[in-house]
Structures are given as structure tokens and as C-alpha cells.
Amino acid sequence: MNTIWALAGVVIKELYRRKDFYVLFVLTAIITIAAGMVNFFHDPKIVRYVKDICMLLIWVSALVVALITTARQIPAERESRTIFPLLAKPVTRWQFILGKFLGCWLATGIALLIFYIFFAIITGSREQHWPWLMYFQAAWLQWAMLAVVIALSLCGSIISAAPSSTTTICFIAVAGILLVGGHLNTVALHQTQPLQTIFYTIYFLIPHLEWFDLRDRVVYDWGLVDWLDCVLATLYAAAYTGLFLLLTWIGFRRKSLNT
Amino acid sequence: MKASPYLVLALVLTVCFTLATGLEPRATTWSNRSKSGNVFSVLFGDGRRLFANQFFTMADVYFHSGYYPSIFDLRGDEGPKEIVAESHGHTDSPEDEIKEDFLGKPKDWIDRFGRHFRITEHTHLEHGNEREILPWLRLAADMDPQKIETYTVGSYFMRQHLNQPREAEAFLREGLRNNLDSYEILFELGRLYNENYHDPNGARYVWQLALRRWMKQDSALQNENKLAFDEITVNLANLEREAGNYEDAIRWFQAAQKVSPDPGALQQQIDEIKKKMAAQTNAPAAAPH
Numbered sequence: 422m423n424t425i426w427a428l429a430g431v432v433i434k435e436l437y438r439r440k441d442f443y444v445l446f447v448l449t450a451i452i453t454i455a456a457g458m459v460n461f462f463h464d465p466k467i468v469r470y471v472k473d474i475c476m477l478l479i480w481v482s483a484l485v486v487a488l489i490t491t492a493r494q495i496p497a498e499r500e501s502r503t504i505f506p507l508l509a510k511p512v513t514r515w516q517f518i519l520g521k522f523l524g525c526w527l528a529t530g531i532a533l534l535i536f537y538i539f540f541a542i543i544t545g546s547r548e549q550h551w552p553w554l555m556y557f558q559a560a561w562l563q564w565a566m567l568a569v570v571i572a573l574s575l576c577g578s579i580i581s582a583a584p585s586s587t588t589t590i591c592f593i594a595v596a597g598i599l600l601v602g603g604h605l606n607t608v609a610l611h612q613t614q615p616l617q618t619i620f621y622t623i624y625f626l627i628p629h630l631e632w633f634d635l636r637d638r639v640v641y642d643w644g645l646v647d648w649l650d651c652v653l654a655t656l657y658a659a660a661y662t663g664l665f666l667l668l669t670w671i672g673f674r675r676k677s678l679n680t
Numbered sequence: 681m682k683a684s685p686y687l688v689l690a691l692v693l694t695v696c697f698t699l700a701t702g703l704e705p706r707a708t709t710w711s712n713r714s715k716s717g718n719v720f721s722v723l724f725g726d727g728r729r730l731f732a733n734q735f736f737t738m739a740d741v742y743f744h745s746g747y748y749p750s751i752f753d754l755r756g757d758e759g760p761k762e763i764v765a766e767s768h769g770h771t772d773s774p775e776d777e778i779k780e781d782f783l784g785k786p787k788d789w790i791d792r793f794g795r796h797f798r799i800t801e802h803t804h805l806e807h808g809n810e811r812e813i814l815p816w817l818r819l820a821a822d823m824d825p826q827k828i829e830t831y832t833v834g835s836y837f838m839r840q841h842l843n844q845p846r847e848a849e850a851f852l853r854e855g856l857r858n859n860l861d862s863y864e865i866l867f868e869l870g871r872l873y874n875e876n877y878h879d880p881n882g883a884r885y886v887w888q889l890a891l892r893r894w895m896k897q898d899s900a901l902q903n904e905n906k907l908a909f910d911e912i913t914v915n916l917a918n919l920e921r922e923a924g925n926y927e928d929a930i931r932w933f934q935a936a937q938k939v940s941p942d943p944g945a946l947q948q949q950i951d952e953i954k955k956k957m958a959a960q961t962n963a964p965a966a967a968p969h
Contacts, residue, residue: 463844464811467812467815468812469742603790604750624790632794634797638797641746653793654797
């Protein structure tokens with residue numbers, strides 16, 4: 422376990438050494454503050470559009486941080502040949518993958534925490550109330566979803582050597598699931614065979630990441646989701662994360678490390 | 681001879697400056713965009729109208745606190761947006777509620793479980809929270825100043841729910857400046873004068889102007905917009921009735937009957953006014969006895 426934590430620690434250090442997170446955070450902060458300063462019909466109590474914009478930026482930024490951080494881990498180690506001394510420690514390939522996953526997930530979690538604190542400060546200063554439990558649920562479920570995304574990206578980085586292509590493909594896949602994934606069953610109903618079966622198969626196979634999106638509940642003040650549902654959704658995310666990590670390990674186990 | 685790079689740079693800058701001074705006055709005549717004072721029309725041209733529709737829809741989404749059908753849930757028989765219907769005084773009947781339940785029963789376990797995280801309740805903003813739709817209406821008006829519904833809906837919510845008649849009037853007047861022939865905006869302005877400022881003379885003048893603008897349309901458009909004529913004339917009739925000008929009130933009700941979907945109800949109102957008139961004429965005759 423110490424080996425996994427050591428590997429994860431290196432990834433976390435990488436997050437604050439690189440500029441990606443800072444750039445995204447500053448952009449989010451500037452856009453949100455600028456949007457918040459606009460005066461609509463002399464009514465200072467209007468707040469939901471600021472929450473909406475800020476939450477959207479948090480979602481996009483967290484997704485970008487997760488994908489960029491993860492997609493370059495294994496290719497960078499292979500390219501700089503640091504993977505050879507690492508695996509000779511001895512660190513097993515399974516520990517290597519788990520360490521990288523844990524590091525990326527924790528690093529994204531830290532980024533997410535900072536984003537949500539900023540969100541709470543901005544919206545709280547206008548609304549004068551802080552629904553911390555709601556924010557916790559939203560952040561937790563988003564973090565659980567990012568675990569699936571990180572595992573998927575790690576799996577992709579085994580297949581594709583270039584981090585840019587892994588990032589792009591994963592980004593499109595995740596955005597597709599978030600936007601269309603939950604509606605595939607409705608789309609399937611209007612198709613003829615064999616398209617209907619294909620759509621249904623995809624619908625039941627993909628991880629339904631849209632469940633983890635509580636933005637609307639936060640923006641429109643809809644209150645908490647049942648905690649049992651949160652636990653079940655977390656287990657669902659854990660199952661898909663485990664599946665993708667297993668696939669990564671299977672692919673990485675047989676992979677030649679020479680570039 | 682080898683020229684200094686600084687000299688070449690200075691020459692290029694001079695040429696650029698000369699060309700710019702020569703071309704700039706002509707470039708302004710190439711397109712109407714640069715004439716506009718609106719930053720969005722300069723940036724997007726006519727494409728901004730697409731954004732305006734999207735922003736107007738966002739106002740409706742906010743009005744429903746996120747309970748809104750996606751493009752996959754649309755059934756193709758959608759009427760006007762509910763913020764528009766509400767601004768015309770329409771409230772949801774139980775049949776409307778059933779029609780607006782776009783989710784239906786869960787189709788499978790994924791759909792069923794997913795609904796625990798989604799917004800599944802049909803509500804409308806109330807208690808002053810209607811203000812949350814205003815930013816989207818402001819943006820829609822900036823993007824497409826010719827979209828008349830934006831001004832009428834915005835004004836309705838500001839004067840009716842948010843107690844901001846001054847802001848509503850300013851928004852309507854902005855709409856009028858951009859749409860000089862709009863009888864819809866004039867009608868809404870008349871309502872503001874009548875209901876918020878309690879100024880029947882102002883309301884009468886604006887509604888009569890609205891009616892003249894409605895008449896200016898060609899007959900095909902008049903047929904299409906009969907409801908607007910009905911609304912204006914009925915409101916004028918009610919105004920005259922309250923002012924005690926019964927003959928004018930009857931005249932407006934009779935005009936409304938020509939286009940109204942329910943002329944019988946209007947006839948009842950005419951009969952009531954006639955009864956009042958008869959009572960008034962009989963009362964002075966009976967008084968000396």
C-alpha cells in the first residue's frame with residue numbers, strides 16, 4: 422500500500438507544479454466574477470445565472486484537469502524511460518496502475534475542493550446562505566464520476582500512445598454520455614431493427630455518468646438527494662472504475678514498455 | 681545595398697497606417713453591422729437571433745426550475761412557451777399538467793434510478809423568485825431586439841410579480857424604439873398604465889394607438905393575430921365601462937365579438953351594461969315622484 426501512496430504522491434505534486442489547474446481556476450474565477458458583476462434591471466438579488474455559469478465551468482474544468490492529468494501519466498513514464506527503474510523497485514504493474522489512478526483521483530479531488538470552496542464563497546456572498554450538505558453531495562458525486570473518467574482515461578492511455586488523442590477521445594465519450602447517454606433508450610424506441618438493439622446495448626453498457634450531475638439541483642435549490650441513492654450511485658461508479666482499471670491492467674500486463 | 685530591418689519595419693508600419701486611413705471610411709459602408717451600437721450584432725451578425733431564441737428558452741427553463749423537456753422528450757405538439765402563456769393570463773389546468781408530464785413512466789431500471797437525481801416535479805417560480813428569468817430575457821433582447829415577446833414577457837413579470845413598474849416601462853420603451861409598429865408592446869404598455877400606474881387616460885391612449893397599429897397590418901396578418909385585437913378591444917371596453925362611458929364600452933365589446941372565440945360571453949357583458957344604462961335613465965325619471 423505504501424508503494425501505491427508513494428506513486429500517488431508524485432502525481433499530486435505534479436498537479437501543483439503544472440499550470441493547467443491554475444489557468445482553469447483563474448479563468449473560472451474571472452468569468453464567474455465578471456458575470457456576477459452584471460446588473461440586470463437594478464435587481465441585486467438575481468443569482469441563479471451566476472451559479473449556473475460557475476457550476477458549468479467547474480464541471481468543464483474538473484473534466485479537463487482529470488483527463489489531461491491522467492492521459493499523460495503512462496506515456497510520459499514510458500517516453501522518459503522512468504518506468505524501467507520504477508518497475509524494477511520492485512513495483513508490480515498492478516500497483517503502478519493503482520498508484521497512478523489514486524494520484525490522479527486525489528489530485529482531481531483537491532482541485533474540485535478548491536473549485537467548490539470558491540463556488541460557495543461567490544454564491545453565499547449573494548444569497549447569504551450556505552447549503553453545505555448540498556454542496557458536499559454535488560462535489561462527492563462529481564468526484565465519484567471523475568473516478569470513472571480517470572479509470573477510462575488510464576485505460577485509453579494504454580491503447581493510444583499520444584496523450585492528446587486519449588484526452589480528445591475520452592472527452593468526446595464523456596461529453597456524449599453526459600448529453601445523450603440517458604436518452605438512448607428514448608432514441609432506441611424510434612429506431613427499426615437492428616439499430617434498436619444496438620442503441621439498447623450501448624444504453625445498458627455505458628456508465629450513466631449523467632446521474633452524478635447535480636448541477637440543476639444546486640442551481641435551482643432543489644434540496645438533497647436521498648443518501649441511500651448517493652451510496653448506490655457511488656457503488657455503481659466504483660464498479661465501473663474497477664472494471665476499467667482491470668481492463669487497464671490486462672492491457673498493461675502484456676504491453677511492451679519500449680517506445 | 682543591405683537595408684536595416686528597423687527601416688523595413690518602419691516602412692511596413694507606414695504603409696499599414698496609410699492603407700488603414702484610406703480604407704477605414706470605405707469599410708464602414710461595406711456592412712451594416714458596424715453601424716449598430718449593439719456589441720452582439722457587431723460580433724454575431726444575424727446569427728445572434730439563434731442565440732436569442734436559446735436565451736428565451738433558458739428563461740422558460742428557469743421559470744420551471746429546471747423541469748424542462750430535452751430535444752429527445754419533445755412530442756412535436758408544443759404550444760407557446762409557458763412564460764408567454766402566463767404573460768397573457770393563462771394558468772395551467774389539470775389537462776395541461778398531464779400534457780406537460782413529458783417524463784411519463786420510467787422505461788427501465790436505469791431511467792427509474794436516474795430520476796432520483798433529476799428534477800421531476802413541475803413547478804413555476806413564485807414569491808419574487810421570478811426575477812431569476814430576467815437575465816436571460818435581457819440577453820435575448822440584446823441578441824435580437826426585434827423579438828417582441830422578450831419585452832412583453834419581461835415587462836409582465838417585472839410589473840406583475842416583482843413590483844418593478846419603472847423597469848418594466850423602460851424595457852417596453854426600449855422594445856418600442858426597436859419595433860416602432862409593435863401593437864403587442866403598446867398593449868402591454870397600456871396594461872402597465874392601467875394596472876400599475878392607475879392611469880386610465882394613458883392606458884386608453886396607448887391601447888387606441890395599439891389598435892391603429894394592428895389595423896395597419898395587411899389582412900392576412902390581421903387574420904393571424906385576431907387574439908391581439910380581441911385582447912386590446914376587450915381591455916378598452918372594460919376601461920370604458922369602469923370610467924362610466926357605457927356607449928363606448930358597448931362599441932368595443934361589439935368590435936371584439938367579431939373575432940372573439942366566445943362571443944356569447946361578450947354579449948352577456950353588453951347586456952349587463954345595457955341594463956345599467958336603462959337603470960340609470962329610469963332612476964332620474966323616477967326621482968321627482
